[in-house]
Amino acid sequence: MRSMRILRRIKQSACCAWRLRGRCTRVFGTATIGSGQRTAYRKMRGSLHLRTYSVLLLFIALKAVGNLSLAWGMKHLPDAGANPLSYIRAMLDPFVALGVTSLVVALLTRMVLLSLADLSFVLPVTAVGYIIAAFLGKVVLHEVVTNRRWIGTILIFIGAALVSSTGEKSK
Amino acid sequence: MKWILVTLMVVATVLSDLLQSYEMKRAGEQSVGARGFLRLLAMIARRKFLILAILCMAVSFFSFMALVQTQPLSFAVPASAASFILETVLAKFVLKETVGIKRAAGALIVLAGVVLLGE
Numbered sequence: 328m329r330s331m332r333i334l335r336r337i338k339q340s341a342c343c344a345w346r347l348r349g350r351c352t353r354v355f356g357t358a359t360i361g362s363g364q365r366t367a368y369r370k371m372r373g374s375l376h377l378r379t380y381s382v383l384l385l386f387i388a389l390k391a392v393g394n395l396s397l398a399w400g401m402k403h404l405p406d407a408g409a410n411p412l413s414y415i416r417a418m419l420d421p422f423v424a425l426g427v428t429s430l431v432v433a434l435l436t437r438m439v440l441l442s443l444a445d446l447s448f449v450l451p452v453t454a455v456g457y458i459i460a461a462f463l464g465k466v467v468l469h470e471v472v473t474n475r476r477w478i479g480t481i482l483i484f485i486g487a488a489l490v491s492s493t494g495e496k497s498k
Numbered sequence: 499m500k501w502i503l504v505t506l507m508v509v510a511t512v513l514s515d516l517l518q519s520y521e522m523k524r525a526g527e528q529s530v531g532a533r534g535f536l537r538l539l540a541m542i543a544r545r546k547f548l549i550l551a552i553l554c555m556a557v558s559f560f561s562f563m564a565l566v567q568t569q570p571l572s573f574a575v576p577a578s579a580a581s582f583i584l585e586t587v588l589a590k591f592v593l594k595e596t597v598g599i600k601r602a603a604g605a606l607i608v609l610a611g612v613v614l615l616g617e
Contacts, residue, residue, distance in 0.1 A: 394566070394575055401567035414560045423563075460575030470570040479614030480572070482607050483579045489604030490582045 379443045383452065386440055389433035391459050395467060397426025402468075450491030457484050500569050501616065507561040508580045512588065514554035521547040576615055582608045 400422025417423050440449055461480045464470040525541055542548045565574045586605035589595040 394571060397563065398566035398571045398574070401563055404567065406567065411556075411560060414563055417563065454579075457576045457579060461572035464570050464572030464575075468571055470572050472570075472572045475614050476572060479611040480576045482611030482614065483576045484611075486604045486607030486609075486611060487579050487582055489607060490586065490601050491604075492600075 375443070379440070382436060382440045382443060383449075386433055386436040387453060387456060387459065389429050389436055390453075390456050391463055393426045393429030393433055394460055395426070395463050396422050396429060398464075398468065400424075400426055447492055451488035454484050454487040454491065457487065500565065500573070503561050503565045503569075504577045504580060507558050507565065507578060508584055510554045510558035510561065511578075511581045512584045514551045514558060515585075516588070517547045517551035517554065521545050521551065573615055577612060579608050580612050583612070 400420045401417065403422070404417055404420055418427055437449070437453075457480055461472055461477065465472045525545065542552075562574065562578065565577075583605045586597060586601060590597045
């Protein structure tokens with residue numbers, strides 16, 4: 328119950344950040360919908376689906392670009408070893424910086440996404456990121472992805488989707 | 499070496515999540531807003547476990563950076579899913595939550611996938 332409340336808070340904060348409070352109360356606070364507003368709400372629902380999927384695509388893209396850029400940048404730097412300072416210094420590299428920024432923006436996008444859709448929808452769908460990472464590794468970074476590794480990646484995708492689709496019960 | 503980094507990353511991620519969830523529950527509900535956000539920052543500074551959680555997050559991210567430096571991206575990202583296994587095990591044995599069959603099966607499939615990843 329408490330986690331749902333916290334989730335709600337995150338939803339609300341994400342709404343505030345996007346100055347979409349009016350829209351969000353209509354979606355989440357179903358009790359506040361008057362009968363007059365109901366038709367307007369129904370009309371809006373179509374565009375909301377579009378919005379959810381756009382934000383979903385944006386999140387997956389940001390995450391992929393972030394991982395790729397981070398990997399590219401790190402591979403061209405000298406071995407960082409165990410010293411935490413060398414990782415902070417690594418962030419000055421433009422590719423690493425772009426990667427870290429993309430990942431941070433992806434995190435914020437995910438919060439917005441959670442304001443639009445349930446966690447039990449968001450988590451399984453975004454598990455596709457594992458497959459995208461393997462694909463980008465092969466195509467862009469010219470990594471050797473063996474059949475065994477493809478099967479492993481697909482199993483991880485299926486397993487992650489299974490684990491996360493059983494999460495919270497919605498209300 | 500790569501398995502040490504994967505383990506470090508996964509343990510740090512899960513530990514960070516656990517510490518956050520534990521400490522935020524103890525702190526009670528937080529309000530979010532201009533003033534609420536400042537209060538949230540003050541609260542974070544006062545709570546030791548939250549600082550520890552943020553440290554764990556940093557450790558987890560740095561080990562991910564080290565992992566992508568030496569290992570292929572097609573290994574590093576899928577391997578991070580191993581956190582699902584540890585989370586499920588902790589949920590069952592430490593938090594004594596009921597773990598459904600779907601969730602247990604999912605964690606096992608992830609485990610099989612991770613084993614296949616590192617040949």
